[in-house]
Every structure is written in C-alpha cells, then in structure tokens.
Amino acid sequence: MAGAHDGAPWKNARRQERPDESKVNQVAFLAIEHACKAFGKNTIRAVDDLSLSVERGEFIVFVGSSGCGKSTTLRLIAGLETPDSGTIALEGRDITRTPPAERNIAMVFQDYALYPHMTVFDNIAFPLTVRRVPRAERKRRVCAVSETLGIADILHRKPAKLSGGQKQRVAIGRALVRDPAVFLMDEPLSNLDAKLRAQMRGELARLHRTMRATIIYVTHDQTEAMTLASRIVVMDQGRVQQIGTPDELYLRPKNLFVAEFIGTPSMNLLACEVRGRTPYLARSAIGGGLCTASGRQRLFDAARLPFEPSNLEGRRLIAGIRPEHAHVERRPSETEPRPSRGLQGVCVRRERIGAEMYALVDLGGASVLGKESSDPQKKPRVGGEATISLQPEELLLFDQETTQALGTPRP
Ligand SMILES: Nc1ncnc2c1ncn2[C@@H]1O[C@H](COP(=O)(O)OP(=O)(O)OP(=O)(O)O)[C@@H](O)[C@H]1O
Numbered sequence: 441m442a443g444a445h446d447g448a449p450w451k452n453a454r455r456q457e458r459p460d461e462s463k464v465n466q467v468a469f470l471a472i473e474h475a476c477k478a479f480g481k482n483t484i485r486a487v488d489d490l491s492l493s494v495e496r497g498e499f500i501v502f503v504g505s506s507g508c509g510k511s512t513t514l515r516l517i518a519g520l521e522t523p524d525s526g527t528i529a530l531e532g533r534d535i536t537r538t539p540p541a542e543r544n545i546a547m548v549f550q551d552y553a554l555y556p557h558m559t560v561f562d563n564i565a566f567p568l569t570v571r572r573v574p575r576a577e578r579k580r581r582v583c584a585v586s587e588t589l590g591i592a593d594i595l596h597r598k599p600a601k602l603s604g605g606q607k608q609r610v611a612i613g614r615a616l617v618r619d620p621a622v623f624l625m626d627e628p629l630s631n632l633d634a635k636l637r638a639q640m641r642g643e644l645a646r647l648h649r650t651m652r653a654t655i656i657y658v659t660h661d662q663t664e665a666m667t668l669a670s671r672i673v674v675m676d677q678g679r680v681q682q683i684g685t686p687d688e689l690y691l692r693p694k695n696l697f698v699a700e701f702i703g704t705p706s707m708n709l710l711a712c713e714v715r716g717r718t719p720y721l722a723r724s725a726i727g728g729g730l731c732t733a734s735g736r737q738r739l740f741d742a743a744r745l746p747f748e749p750s751n752l753e754g755r756r757l758i759a760g761i762r763p764e765h766a767h768v769e770r771r772p773s774e775t776e777p778r779p780s781r782g783l784q785g786v787c788v789r790r791e792r793i794g795a796e797m798y799a800l801v802d803l804g805g806a807s808v809l810g811k812e813s814s815d816p817q818k819k820p821r822v823g824g825e826a827t828i829s830l831q832p833e834e835l836l837l838f839d840q841e842t843t844q845a846l847g848t849p850r851p
C-alpha cells in the first residue's frame with residue numbers, strides 16, 4: 441500500500457525560495473554569512489548561500505538527507521575547507537581564512553580519530569602537548585576532564601582496549617581539554633548501539649548545561665536533534681530550509697520538505713483542491729472545502745479552517761496531518777450509514793509505535809496513518825471500515841507548486 445506521500449507529485453515541485461536568514465546578527469558569537477562552497481568543477485554547490493547566527497551557549501543541530509552539505513558546513517566552520525564566497529566570524533573576528541589551529545574551535549569526528557599508539561591520557565592531552573602547555577597544567581586539565589566524563593580509571597589504556605562508548609568519551613575529552621570557544625561534532629554517537637547512544641545523549645545534554653558550551657552538531661538521528669538542540673537547521677541540497685526550535689519546526693514547518701523530514705512517524709501529506717464558488721475561502725463560501733485527491737471526501741468546511749481566509753480558489757494544496765492528530769475508529773456497524781464527519785476508508789495495517797497503536801487507513805488513492813482510539817470497542821480491524829477524525833486547528837496546508845506553508849494559523 442502506497443503511503444500518503446509515496447510518488448507524490450509535489451516532490452518535483454519548484455524548490456522553495458531562500459529562507460530569510462540573510463539578516464544575520466553582526467555581533468553574534470558565531471556569524472556565518474552567505475557561505476557558498478562547491479567542490480572541483482562541480483557547479484552544484486555543496487553549501488549554497490548559508491547564513492546563520494549562533495549565540496554563545498547555543499546547541500545548534502544540523503539535520504538533512506545524506507549529501508545535503510551538513511559536514512561541509514562544519515568543515516567550513518572548523519577551517520578544514522574554505523568557502524568560495526561568504527564570511528565566517530567568531531566573536532566579531534573574521535576567521536574565514538584563518539588556519540584551523542588558530543580558530544579556537546574543536547571538532548569531534550564520527551570515527552573518534554584517536555591515536556592508536558597513545559594512551560587515553562596522551563590522546564586527551566594531545567592538543568595541550570602541541571600547544572606546549574606545561575606538564576603539571578596538562579595533568580591537571582586531563583584529570584579534570586576525565587573526571588567529568590567518567591573515564592579517570594582508564595587513562596593508562598590504549599584505544600584498542602576501549603569500548604565504543606569509552607572511545608567516544610576520549611574523543612570528547614580531547615575536545616573539552618582545550619576549552620574551545622565552539623565545539624563541532626559530526627555524528628559523534630552514530631557508531632554506538634542504541635542503549636549507549638541514549639546514555640551518551642544524556643551526557644552531552646548534561647555537559648552542555650553545566651559547561652554552557654557552544655555546540656554545533658550534525659546528526660541523522662531525529663531524537664538527538666529534537667532532544668539536544670536549542671535550534672535545528674534543516675538543510676536540503678546545500679540550502680537551509682528552516683532554522684528554528686524543535687517546537688517551531690514540528691508545529692510550524694515552513695515548507696513540505698521540513699514538514700516531511702521532521703517527526704517520526706512522518707506527517708501524512710494529502711493532495712487537495714479547493715472547491716467553492718467564491719475566490720475566497722471564507723465563512724460564506726458555499727460548498728467550499730478541501731478535498732482529498734480522489735475528490736470524494738471533504739476534509740473540512742472552509743469555515744473551520746485554522747487559517748485567515750485567503751485566496752485559495754482553484755489552488756492545488758497539500759494538507760499535512762501529524763499521525764497523532766488523526767484519530768482512527770472502526771465504523772460502528774458496516775450496515776449503518778457512513779458518518780457525515782471525518783474521512784472514511786479501510787484499515788489496511790495496525791502497528792505499535794511506542795506506547796500507542798497506530799492504523800494505516802486506505803482512503804482510495806491515498807492513505808493516512810493515525811492513532812487508534814483507546815476505547816477497545818472502537819479499535820479498527822484490519823480489512824474493516826474505519827473513520828478518521830481530525831481537528832481543523834491541527835491541519836497544516838502547503839501550496840503544491842511552491843511547496844511553501846500557507847497562511848498563518850489563527851492564534
Ligand atoms: N572533498 C570533497 N570533494 C568533492 N565533493 C565533496 C567533498 N566533500 C563533500 N563533497 C560533496 O558535497 C556534497 C555535500 O557533502 P557533505 O558531506 O557535506 O554532506 P552531508 O550532508 O554531511 O552528508 P552525510 O549525511 O551523508 O554525511 C555531497 O554531494 C558530497 O559528495
């Protein structure tokens with residue numbers, strides 16, 4: 441069964457316009473302005489006009505599909521790559537062309553990059569050794585960092601004798617010991633198993649809180665992004681799609697890419713068309729409403745839409761519905777007439793996601809994943825008819841052509 445957004449026509453829709461992050465704060469702690477980077481003769485930019493202001497103590501998380509430019513952005517900040525155009529400033533100082541060693545920025549890599557022939561102590565102390573920090577001071581700082589990270593008892597070991605989680609802590613310790621202005625972390629937890637990952641996630645959150653560190657972090661893991669970030673940057677094809685708090689991205693995605701990318705399970709997306717005799721979907725619109733692609737079912741009366749009336753007549757839209765906002769019940773009796781409210785379909789699958797049961801309902805041409813009723817009498821049956829009820833204020837609308845979110849939800 442195809443999902444609501446499988447093979448969706450809007451996938452090929454015109455790329456969204458550039459989000460307005462161009463007005464970056466000149467006095468921001470870290471300010472990236474209009475950074476562009478292409479590799480070799482490639483005309484497609486790995487990073488395309490990226491602007492971002494980071495305040496001291498923020499935890500910024502970059503997410504986006506593979507190859508969208510997350511690591512390149514981190515490498516530009518670290519100085520491992522130089523932008524083709526644009527600038528990077530740290531604490532008001534232009535560092536666009538400053539060598540990495542002179543930036544006061546530490547990077548933690550996915551593969552830890554530990555020196556195998558050195559002990560844990562020497563690995564952590566390495567940045568101090570190359571800076572010729574006196575021996576006693578080195579020892580003091582390595583001991584303090586290893587206490588914080590809970591690895592004080594393994595300082596004599598070599599990396600080959602460490603678990604994945606321990607190696608990760610050593611890599612973080614090596615970054616911490618420098619006391620840098622900014623920490624860059626490129627998927628630092630991706631080589632750990634699920635349990636250790638959750639534990640290290642908690643530790644990173646604690647470190648960030650206690651040290652008030654400024655962290656810029658890349659991950660594929662939504663839970664990491666949603667739980668750690670003060671703000672998330674969503675990228676696609678080198679371009680920033682939206683920058684916002686986890687709540688802002690979840691509740692008010694600016695475009696279809698963000699709507700689909702953020703949230704697990706992902707948002708249901710249904711193609712709609714506006715029908716009505718008047719050009720405005722207002723309270724007085726007769727027969728106005730949003731219809732699913734099959735054209736048979738009405739999502740809402742125009743009057744119940746959570747948006748200010750706008751000129752929607754004839755526009756092709758996408759309705760976005762979070763699975764937890766679609767409430768699925770079995771039809772009480774298949775001999776009774778169908779209820780007039782809600783979407784009608786056939787339950788094709790049931791699945792447990794965490795503590796809740798969800799049902800996939802086929803609407804004929806599209807399908808919606810929704811949360812099952814908690815009433816055992818109302819649980820849908822696979823193969824049986826089901827009703828999906830929605831609250832209009834939880835509906836998001838997007839223009840199918842531009843992929844941009846529509847309207848401003850009413851307060
Ligand atoms: N040194 C390089 N030479 C040539 N192309 C590169 C180089 N580094 C990155 N690229 C290309 O730039 C684009 C962005 O790569 P980048 O590693 O920044 O993406 P990413 O979002 O971090 O991906 P992933 O999530 O898979 O790590 C990709 O198309 C990649 O192939």
